[in-house]
Amino acid sequence: MKITHYFILILLCWSCSSESGDADTIATDDSPMTVTNPLLDFTVPSNFPDATYSIIQNPPTEKGFELGKKLFYDGQLASDGVVSCGFCHIQSFAFTHHTHITSHGVDGQIGTRNAQPLHNLAFMNEFTWDGAATFLDTQPIIPITAEVEMNETVSNVIAKLNADDDYPTLFAEAFGSEGVSADRMFKALSQFMVMMVSANSxxxxxxxxxxxxxxxxxxxxxxxxxxxxxxxxxxxxxxxxxxxxxxxxxxxxxxxxxxxxxxxxxxxxxxxxxxxxxxxxxxxxxxxxxxxxxxxxxxxxxxxxxxxxxxxxxxxxxxxxxxxxxxxxxxxxxxxxxxxxxxxxxxxxxxxxxxx
Amino acid sequence: MRKYVALLVGFATLLTACNNNDEPGSIVQDPGSLNLTFENVVIGTSISMNPTSYTNSSNETYTISELKYIISNITLIKSDNTEYIYPVEDSYFLINEDGSKTASLSDIPADTYKGIKFGFGVDPTKYPIESGTLNFIPLAEEAGMLWSWSAGYKFLKFEGNYSSATDPTNETPFRYHVGSHGANLDNYKEITLTLNEFQISSENTASKTIQFDIAKIFDAIHTLSLEEKDDIQVDPVNAPKIAENISTAFSISE
Structure with a gap:
């Protein structure tokens, strides 16, 4: 019964989404895909302020989170195929990097700033050391495109993901219809990152x-x-x-x-x-x-x-x-x-x- | 089970509500298309890129090497003053003097229209929430319409060379990049233009030309001199002036 509820909830979320047309397909097609993509439980710790990230607009799902995680650790997001987000954001250091003072990017290029920890991002108003990203969904644009970081273009990343054996299926599973897009890529990354709540010290x-x-x-x-x-x-x-x-x-x-x-x-x-x-x-x-x-x-x-x-x-x-x-x-x-x-x-x- | 059925019925109702763009009582006709062409002009005449030169109100002579801007959020106003909002995710267009200058809109309800609203730039209240604002990134990026160190769009990229009246032989580059400045300042502008009534139907693809007067970038509500400042990028003083000037620079050519 619980899974049925999730199914209906997801359908409701989609019914008014901008991707009109998909909703019809999903409504008539009893796809098992949606049934196996439950919403994740995002709970604000009792000692925390309200989340700033709009969970309603991009509710983390199991498949969305998994896709975001795969993207986070995937070097394909960089021009050299190696420097993933996780390259500079290492979990055991609360998603920072220790051995460099400022961050290193592709081709051994050296950045000018130190990788910030990733935790409790759902509660932040702005991102990066200077607030150059006003939404979590847009923050990854900066490291992906910065020459001294991942030195890639969003267009190339989307092309690489489209050509990949796995991603088209993973995007469809996460978002309920075919299509690898920039919007979905950033939303999947956010779904992974908003779940990074550190509240158990x-x-x-x-x-x-x-x-x-x-x-x-x-x-x-x-x-x-x-x-x-x-x-x-x-x-x-x-x-x-x-x-x-x-x-x-x-x-x-x-x-x-x-x-x-x-x-x-x-x-x-x-x-x-x-x-x-x-x-x-x-x-x-x-x-x-x-x-x-x-x-x-x-x-x-x-x-x-x-x-x-x-x-x-x-x-x-x-x-x-x-x-x-x-x-x-x-x-x-x-x-x-x-x-x-x-x-x-x-x-x-x-x-x-x-x-x- | 009853609860399940009730929810499904509710869902079906929502679906219907979301897909219903038709006027109640109107005869449903097949939708049509509209081609909106942006013509970049200086005082009514279509511009040419470098080496053709123009003179602004500060007596500075300039040539244009690059002119690009973002148009978004297109809404059509019907003759009865109701509005048809073009699907937001499909309503982001890059206008490039050296490339595409036409926004091709399709699947528009057949009706009589008399006005158009659009945005210059990307609406901060919709960015990045609506999928179109992020899906436009690859195109904007290829056109150099993203800041390199920030996560927002450049709404206008206008570059060339200029010389001042006092030193006409000395050519200096100028660069106007106007866009959002984090959450601090946004230069998004909404523009409304009135047209003579026109029909859109499946048999009749409408074409309209909107003129963008480059001269008004320098001189409209505010006067900007290149000699005073020829590199305006993240400039909280001058960028809003350019955006305000631009909000007056569009007109319908009929």
């Missing part, structure tokens, strides 16, 4: 009142965090999703202008997205260009490493005119203990997202 369990307790050090670290970090790293996801200049000195090799590249506004010069700190212990190196290798380096930077510029966030200006946050060495140790409570081992070991 010690921190989460404590927030939800499950049977865990923080050590004294973790509790002390949390208190420091709440007074000195949480104005930007706000809320359960530890980000207010704003763009800020945190005083990182400009690296002349990249001369990265940050969010100004997206908005053209000089007031956005050197501003980057405040990152979520979930799984921060395992997503090194840190900062938009990966210049800092350890959490200790990050905290030392925040107390002693800032460079002034017109767009520097005012929170980093001390009354005496110097720059930085006041965090004692003892507090740094406590903070790091707290930050490690944000590591979610269930997420990085979750077989649903694993390449093999």
């Amino acid at each position: 010690k921190y989460d369990k404590l927030e939800r009142g499950e049977a865990v307790t923080f050590t004294d050090e973790e509790n002390a670290g949390r208190a420091v965090f709440d007074t000195k970090c949480a104005s930007c790293h706000a809320g359960t996801l530890q980000t207010d999703q704003s763009y800020r200049n945190n005083g990182l000195p400009v690296d002349p090799e990249f001369n990265d202008i940050g969010r100004e590249r997206v908005t053209g506004l000089p007031s956005d010069n050197r501003k980057f997205k405040v990152p979520s700190l979930r799984n921060i212990e395992i997503t090194f190196p840190y900062m938009h260009d990966g210049r800092l290798g350890t959490l200790e380096d990050v905290l030392d930077f925040y107390t002693d490493g800032m460079e002034d510029s017109p767009t520097l966030d005012d929170q980093f200006r001390r009354p005496d005119g110097t720059l930085g946050l006041d965090i004692t060495p003892e507090e740094k140790v406590q903070l790091i203990a707290f930050l490690k409570t944000l590591t979610d081992n269930d997420f990085i070991e979750d077989r649903r997202f694993a390449e093999f």
Whole structure:
């Protein structure tokens, strides 16, 4: 009976979709394909805010998720047939890359920014370090087409998928009718990515009142965090999703202008997205260009490493005119203990997202 | 089982509701086609690419090497003021002075029409939700209508060379790329044009020409001087001015 419900639900979802005509076919054709493609259960953790991604408009299904996963790990999305999404986004590092500071693309080309972790994407307003993608569905356009990343065209990717032995069938199974298209490819990738919810860290369990307790050090670290970090790293996801200049000195090799590249506004010069700190212990190196290798380096930077510029966030200006946050060495140790409570081992070991 | 039947009936009703584009009571005729051709002009005369030159209101002489723009979301207005919305997923067109300048629309309900609405660029409220906005990416990409570092469209790509009145021998390249700037700013414009009443039917494929006046890119609501700024790409000050100018640059040629 449950499967019947799914079947009807899927039919309803399609009935008003833009692909008119398909609906008729599906309605009259008792295809077993739709019966075996149940909707996946996307549940917002009780300590999380509402999802920003419109699950209703692109509800993850079993087949859509599997297709998205295959695409995510498929080098065909790159010009060299090797550099897949998963090449730089490795699950055991919360979908980041460790061995490079900035990301490496096809032909050994080197990018200018550090691969961001992929988790809780269904709760983010914008994507990439500068917010150049305003929807999860459009984000993959950037790495696919960037010369220093996958250096491919969407047209070529679609042609390759069409010529593939498996993809045409997988697209039909996932979306209920024949057709490999850009829209479907991006929606399948999103179906895979929105399911990547990391909400089972010690921190989460404590927030939800499950049977865990923080050590004294973790509790002390949390208190420091709440007074000195949480104005930007706000809320359960530890980000207010704003763009800020945190005083990182400009690296002349990249001369990265940050969010100004997206908005053209000089007031956005050197501003980057405040990152979520979930799984921060395992997503090194840190900062938009990966210049800092350890959490200790990050905290030392925040107390002693800032460079002034017109767009520097005012929170980093001390009354005496110097720059930085006041965090004692003892507090740094406590903070790091707290930050490690944000590591979610269930997420990085979750077989649903694993390449093999 | 009863619940199952009830749901199926509900589904069938929805299907009917979605497919019903016909006017109640009207005699159903076979649908027809409309070819919309965009003619790029300078003050009423069809343009030629480089080396033909034109002069803008700032007395700057320019040649055109590339002119492309995106037209979308076409709606036809019937003589009774009701509207026929062309299927959104099929309504994205790239107009290229060096390529296709015609948007061929088919399967349009037979009726008398008197107006047309369309978008310049890609509507941010529909991007990327409606399938057409993403399925247009391969074509736009081949035409260089995507930003290289961002996930949005360029709505206009207008490039060439210019020289100023004060230094007429010095040719300098100019580049106007107007599009969306992340979620921060969008330059999508909706344009409505009124036509003389015309019929669309299965026996009568209609053809209409819409003129796009290039001179108005530089001078309409706002005046833009190339000498002041010849490279406008992600420019939160000047790109909206160009988009506003463009919103006045389309007219029907009948």
